[in-house]
Amino acid sequence: MERGRKEVFSILGDDPELEKIKEQIEAAKAAVRKEDFDPHREEKKLVSENLGNVRQIIAVHSGKGGVGKTFIAVNLAFTLAKKGHKIGLLDADIDCPNVARFLNIDENELEVDEQGKILPLIHKGVKIMSSHFLSLNPEEPMIVRGPIKHGVLKDILSTVEWGELDYLIIDLPPGTSDVPMSTMLLADIDGLIVVTTPQKEALMDAKKSALMARKLNVPIIGIIENMSGDIFGNNAEKLAETLGTQLIASIPLSREIAKTNEEGKIAFEIDSLTNEVSDIINKLSIKIRRRV
Ligand SMILES: Nc1ncnc2c1ncn2[C@@H]1O[C@H](COP(=O)(O)OP(=O)(O)O)[C@@H](O)[C@H]1O
Numbered sequence: 001m002e003r004g005r006k007e008v009f010s011i012l013g014d015d016p017e018l019e020k021i022k023e024q025i026e027a028a029k030a031a032v033r034k035e036d037f038d039p040h041r042e043e044k045k046l047v048s049e050n051l052g053n054v055r056q057i058i059a060v061h062s063g064k065g066g067v068g069k070t071f072i073a074v075n076l077a078f079t080l081a082k083k084g085h086k087i088g089l090l091d092a093d094i095d096c097p098n099v100a101r102f103l104n105i106d107e108n109e110l111e112v113d114e115q116g117k118i119l120p121l122i123h124k125g126v127k128i129m130s131s132h133f134l135s136l137n138p139e140e141p142m143i144v145r146g147p148i149k150h151g152v153l154k155d156i157l158s159t160v161e162w163g164e165l166d167y168l169i170i171d172l173p174p175g176t177s178d179v180p181m182s183t184m185l186l187a188d189i190d191g192l193i194v195v196t197t198p199q200k201e202a203l204m205d206a207k208k209s210a211l212m213a214r215k216l217n218v219p220i221i222g223i224i225e226n227m228s229g230d231i232f233g234n235n236a237e238k239l240a241e242t243l244g245t246q247l248i249a250s251i252p253l254s255r256e257i258a259k260t261n262e263e264g265k266i267a268f269e270i271d272s273l274t275n276e277v278s279d280i281i282n283k284l285s286i287k288i289r290r291r292v
């Protein structure tokens, strides 16, 4: 054995190619050590090629579920569309998508273009994509592990034909793993809106959302405090300060907002809610438009 090894080394030692191979091995090792080594490079390339005609990607997130991310994403998308922008709304919650329910969309079939690319569904002028439309029975649970969700998200981001968009609004699921992480890694997000409610656990999870975004180099637009008022209080200002970002607005916990959402209506379209929601979402959309 020892003899065999010596023989191999002596043969290699005389080989002028050996130094070259050694250099290549060292370069590969250095690349792996370097912080900018990116295991998602290929997937990111596919996604950025596919989203080449999207001017801005805005994501809505929070570590916690049930704080109003979907409510805000939907209203933001339709407010921007009403202002004349070309809007796409991506429901990135792969296993429990809610956008179709929020908008009372019954259709469940997507069209495919000549190149075999999936076309988003168009609802009141907004292009919408959701795994809800990919499911044969949206009422059945999708029981899958993280890698499958990553795969579905990657396919959606890299193959859906949005055409030209001014803004793609991404409604993210809660948490700091799986889909939110994959979205932040794969898509070149221009700005993140962090949603929280005034309760301590929501603030704690919103902070995690913001810190995750910072770690993954996603710029934060600011925080929206939802469901504020007499019952839960107004507590997000301090979080905004701690994070060095701005509290964009506080939306009250409101019987009328709850009812409007339940009915599948869009809150900013309801006259009686104009002051409560429309002004706030308008403020948000102005902040977003200023960033272009
Ligand atoms: N300001 C509000 N006042 C009353 N109900 C609200 C308000 N914001 C959201 N809701 C309701 O709270 C629930 C959770 O909101 P949702 O947008 O689905 O949260 P998330 O996407 O963060 O899980 C929904 O039923 C929604 O209609």
Ligand SMILES: [Mg+2]
Residues within 6 Å of the ligand: 069, 070, 071, 093, 098, 171, 172, 173
């Ligand atoms: Mg949601």
